[in-house]
Structures are given as structure tokens and as C-alpha cells.
Amino acid sequence: MIRILRTSLSILAAFWLLLNANCAIMQWQRQYLGDPIMYFDKDGDETKLNNHIYPRREGSGGGYGGAGGGCGC
């Protein structure tokens, strides 16, 4: 049941994204989207430092798409 629910939600989310892809937001409507506080990776150096800490404490890591140097931790 949970699996079906998950799959349904995934399909719904994908459909929603595709639907919105055709509703272009014009250049002059992006004053908020262009604000730096809307950036996903606003401070790359801070992200890099954090991504070097969490995987040393937890059994999982990665998945966010960035490249990082390894260490023997």
C-alpha cells in the first residue's frame, strides 16, 4: 500500500513538474526567483565544508551532485 502511494505521488509530482514546464515564467517576472536568497547552493564554500563533515558521522553520504575530495575518514 505504501509502495503504491509512493509511486502515485512520484508520478503526480513528475506530471506536475512537466505541466508547469510549459507555463514559462517570463524574464520580467523573476525578480523573486533571481534574488540570491532563492539560490539552492547559495554559498558553495560553506556547502563544501559541510559536505566534508556529515559523511564522516553518518553511514550515508552524497547524492547532492557536487564533487568532493576524499579523505581517509
Place this chain on the structure above:
Amino acid sequence: MLNSRSHRPWTSRRAGPRHARPARIAIGVALASVRVFASGEGNAVAYSYQYYGDNNKCHVSTNLAHAQLKLGDHWTAGVDMTLDAITAASRSDDKARIIDATTSATRTTSRPASVLGSVDAITSASRTGEMRKEFGATLGFLYDFIKLFRNDPNNDDPTSFSASGISSVENNYTSRTVSGGIAQDLFQRNTTVGLRYTISFDQYSPPARFLPPVGHESWDYFGDGRRITESATFSLTQGITTTTIASVIFGYGRDRGYLDRPYYVITVGDTGSGLDSLYQEHVPPEKENITAVAKFNQYIPILDGSSIQLDYRYYQDTWSTRSHTIGAQWYFRFLNNWVVRPEYRIYYQTPAFFYSDIYYVPQPYMTADLKYSPFIAHTVGGKISFEVRDFVKPSDSPYFALFPTSISIAFRDYFRGGPTDPAVLERHYSYYGSSTRTSGGGEPGDGEAEAGDGEGDGGGGLFRGFNSYWLQTGIQFAF
């Protein structure tokens, strides 16, 4: 009239040795090239400092310098350098013999006859230190191919390529990483799809007394303690409304080779009877994982601008670990230039299939690292920064003049619970520092000083779980 050239013998001396001239000429040409191609806008240098501490008696000071240069309309180049200065308590053990987890075969090579068969295999507890040096370079290229093919001057869907290389060196560990990615904007920049591939080549070089025995499946997987880590991600970012943007990232990763840490030991047997033995950590030599990340960012028009960012990550790997991570950040700007960001993160994971609080008999795979145990962790933190908005470099300023554009300070506290069973606690204490109860953080050069595991008692004598904090400051300049 004197020939000026003939009366200036010092000119030849100042020019230096003949072999040095090509290098100087090359540097001069490079600098001249930078001056010619650098456009001025988008150039930045940044410096960050981070202090990390935990109740495992591990302290790390990190200095990160980063420079980015825009070269003309299409190219960008960046370099960064990271220095980690790590201090931690080394492990202590004077009561047990360490045996390999999978085989007791003796060595016939230059490696020791037994894995760690002497009582001084792990030396007395003391403060140790090491330095990790990381250098990276990035090259980016941006071009609107769609505009070119459609011959439409109003099209605005550029393609960006990026490639980077990272080299990380510490006393007994080296890592080389290369990465490449492509991102394509679509629908007038309403949608961005991206692909990225990263591969790392790492190698352990521990002191001889920590080398695994001949025939060790992980150590000899690629030979000489090497490991290869790969990851690939696909991302889709979509503007939903004029105030909402969302992103999903799907990833696949594969780790192969020597994934053990040679300095981690596990107590096997009956601790109370004194008949226990210590074994080196041994984990499977292969691991694959999949990840799914969803991010959501909503703008809220209050104060001078505000946004709420939510993210979720699902992780699953072939070691049976599954994890869920939820993060929330709230940005709000006030007085035009000040930005405050409180944040919270919660993390939950299931254990790796080979993890056990207590090993009564040797197992093929064993670890004492609590990062493979089931737990929930919380992070709370905040950041405040002063940012110059819409910076434009004065046209009459010198080329290399620096203009501060942001300064920030951030703090995070990470804490998680730990075992409460007295038998388990005794077992974990015995892993690190049987006599002094000084928790284990690292041997010189093992790179594990950063891997505080929460096994420590924090110096207080009672297990309180693992707690760490880190402070970050940063300043950025445009030039």
C-alpha cells in the same frame, strides 16, 4: 657617447640564470593572458575559516581559499585550496592482541608477520596531529547552442560544461578526484537539466604495523589499499511559479576496494573475562548506493525579502543502510544588506547489515564505528551575513582592486544519541582507551581524526552520546 648596453653588466645578472627565463616568460604570458581575457565582472576571491570540535576530543581547523575568474564571455576558471589541521586523541590499548578479521595467515612479504600481533600495535593515548592539504581547479564553459541552431537572437537557454580536478593529501592517505558535468537550460531558463559524473582514486598508506595480512580481500582488491569511488547524478530544476522553485536529483554511487579503516579495532569475545581479542575493522569491499533528493524553495515577501528552503534526501545502499534526511532553512533579509538564516536538520538511518553492538565470535565483516549503527541525529544552527547587493565594479578602479561583497559567520551543533546498554557501553569504551578511557579519534596520518564516532565519553566519565559543533566564518571580495 657610451653604449648604454655595454655599461650595464648588471642587467644580465638581474635576468637570473638562463634556465629560469622560460619560466618567467611563461608566468608573464599567463598573467598577460589573464589580464586580456578576464572580463572583470564575476571575478571573486573568498576565504573561509572553520573550527570543528566534538566530545570525542577531536579538533579541526580548516582554512579554505577560493578564487574565481571570468575569462571572456564564455569561460570561467576557479582554484581553491583547503588546509585541515587536525588534533585528536590517539587510541590506547595494552591488553589485547589484534587479529585479522578474516584470516590469521602470516605474512611472507615485507609486511609484518601478523597483522597487529604485538601489544604496542596501538600506542598509548596521546594528542596527535596531522595536516590535510587539498587543491582543486575548475574550468567552466557557457554557450547558448540553442540560440545558434535556431538562429533566434531572443533565445536564452545556455548550455554549461564544467570540469574539475581535486587532489587531497594527508600523512597516510591520498585522494585524486576528477569530475565533469553538463547543464542545459530549457524553456527560457524555466527548466534546467543536469548530469554530473565524479570518480575518485584513493589510497591508504598506513604504517607497516597496521597493514592487513597478505590475501586480504579488500586491501588486495585493487592492490595496495586503493579504492575507487564513483558517482553519477541527474538533476532537474524547475521554476514553478514566480515565487517558487523546485529541484530533484537522482544519484547512483559505487565504492570499491579497500573501504576499511586500518586503525579501527573491534573487541570480540567476553570483555569481562579478559579473554577478548581485538580485530581490525573489516567491511565489504564493494558498496552501491542510490539517492533521491528533492528541494523546494519558496519566496516570502516580508521584511526586505525572505525565503524558506526545504530539502529531503532518501538513501539506500547494498550494505542495507537506508537513511532519510530532512532539512529546513529560513532566510530573511533586513536593513537591505543583512541576512539571517536559522536552520534545522534531522537524520535517521538503519544499520549496516554487519554492524553489531557486541561481537561474541569473529564475523566475516565487523566494525565498531557507530556511524554504521541505527541512530537519529539533529543539527541546529544559524548564520548571519552582511551582503552587498547588485555589486558593480567602478569603471575607474584598478584592475586588481578588491571590493568586499560579503562577510558571514555561521554556527552548527550536531548531536545524536548513543547506546545505553551498560554492556555495550563497556564494549565501546574498551575499543578506545581501555585504561585511560580516552576516546579514539585518530592515529597520526590516518585521516580518521575527523571521524569522531561518538564512542568517547567526552572526558566526563559517562556516555552522553555524540556531540559536535562547528563555527564558520567567511569573507568574499570582488575584483
